[in-house]
Amino acid sequence: AIQIDKSRFTNLALEERENGVWVVTLNRPTKRNALDIDTIEELVEFFSVAPRAGVSVAVLAGSGDHFCAGLDLIEHHDEDRSPADFMHVCLRWHEAFNKMEYGGVPVVAALQGAVVGGGLELASSAHIRVMNETTYFALPEGQRGLFTGGGATIRVTDLVGKARMIDMMLTGRVYQGQEAVDLGLAQYIVEGSTLDRAMEIADRISQNLPLSNFAICSAVSHIQNMSALDGAYAEAVVAGVVNTQPDARARLAAFADKSAARVRRND
Template sequence: MTTADSHRFTNLSVTVTDDGIWDVVLSRPEKRNALNLDTVDALIDLFTAAPREDARAVVLSGAGDHFCAGLDLVEHHKADRSPAEFWQVCLRWHEAFNKMEYGGVPVICALTGAVVGGGLELASAAHIRVADQSTYFALPEGQRGLFTGGGATIRVTDLVGKARMIDMMLTGRVYQGQEAIDLGLAQYLADDSRAHAMDLAHKIAENLPLTNFAICSAVSHMSNMSALDAAYAEACVAGVVNTQPDARARLAAFADKSGPRIRPQQD
C-alpha cells in the first residue's frame, strides 16, 4: 500500500492499495470524527480526485471507536453563523455527498460505533454500508433544536421510509444490529466491518471500471427520473456499457463456460 499525499486532504488519512482501492479514514477520533468545515471541504477534494485519478473503489471508515458523530456542534456553536452562512455550509455538505453518490467510484463505508446525524447522512451517500455489532444509527436533531441539512430527508428517507425518518428525528430513536440491517440502514453486519468492507472493495475492483462507473452513477440519476425517462436512460447506458470492448473477453468466458459461475452460497 502507498500513502496518498496526506496534506491534500485535511483530517483524512488516505492510503492506496496496489489494485487501486483508496482506504480513507476520518481522522478526528477525539471528536468522534465529527464533521467540521475543513473535513467537509477535504471530502469534496477527495471525491473530486478519486474518479480523475482512477480509484477503483473507496473504503471509508473512522479512526477510533466511532465512524462519525455528525456535525461538529462545538464548531457550529462557536461560529454563531447567520442563516445565510449556514445555508452555504449545508450546500458544501451536499456537494461532498453528491460527489460520493454520483461520482462513479464505488464507495463502501465501514461503520463502527456512532453513525449519528450528519454521520448517517455521510454513510447514506455511500453505495454499500457494512456495520458491526457496535454500530448504532440515530438522527437526534429534534432533541438538539436542529434540522438535518446534509441530505437525510432524501437519502435516509429512501433507505427507511418517511415515517421512520420522522420518528428518528422526533424521538432520537436508535437502531442497531440486525434491526438496522433489516431496515436498510446498512447492507451487511460483520464481526469486523473494515475487513469486510475491504474484501468487498477488492472484489468490486475486479469489475470493469466503466461498468462500476455506470452502476455508481446512473442508478442514482435514474431514481430521480420518471419511470419513462429512466427506462430510456437505462437503455442508453446499457448501449454503451454492454458493448464496451473490454467486456468481450468476459462474455467469451461465459459462453465457453471457462468464466466464474453464479452459485448460491453454501452454509
C-alpha cells in the same frame, strides 16, 4: 490520470491499497470524527478527483470507536452562523455527498460505534454500509434544536421510509444490530472488524470493469430521480455504452468458451 496529493489532506487520512482501492479515514478521533467545514472540503476534494484518479473503490472509515458524530457542534456554536452562512455550509455538504453518491466510484462504508446526525448522512451517501455489534444509528437533531442539512431527508428516508425517518427525527430513536440491517440502514453486519469486511467487499468490486462500476454507482441514483419513461431511456443509453465496451469482450468470450464462473446458489 490525475494524481491525488495526499499532503493536502489532514482531517482525512488517505491510503492506497491494491487494485486501486483507497481507504479514506475520518481522522479526528478525539472529536469523534465530527464534520467540521475543513473535513467537508477535504471530502469534496477527494471525491471530485477520485473518478479521474484511478480510484477503483473508496472504503470510507472512521478512526477510533465511533464512525462519525455528525455536524461539528462546537464549530457551529463558536461560529454563531447566520442563516445564509449555514445554508452555504449545507450546500458544501451536499457537494461532497453528491460527489460520493453520483460520482461513479463505489464507496463502501465501514461503520462502528456512533453513526449519528450528519454521520448518518455521510454513511447514507455510500453505496454499501457494513456494521457490527458496536454500530448504532440515530438522528439526534431534534433534541439539539436542529434539523438535518446534509441530505438525510432524501437519503435516510430512501433507506428506511418516511414514517421511520420522521420517528427517528422526532424521538431520537436509536437503531442497532440485525434490526438496522432489516430496515436497510446497512447491508452487512459482521462480527469484529467492519474495515476488514469492507476491504473484502471492495476487493471483489475492484474485479469488475471500471465502466460497469461507474454506471452502477452513478446511473442507478440518477435514474431514481427521473420519471420511469426518462429513466428507461437513460438506462438504455448507459447500457448501450457499457455493454459494448471493448474490455467486456474477453469476459463474454470466457462465458462462451465455458471458462467463466457460473452463477450458483450459496451452499
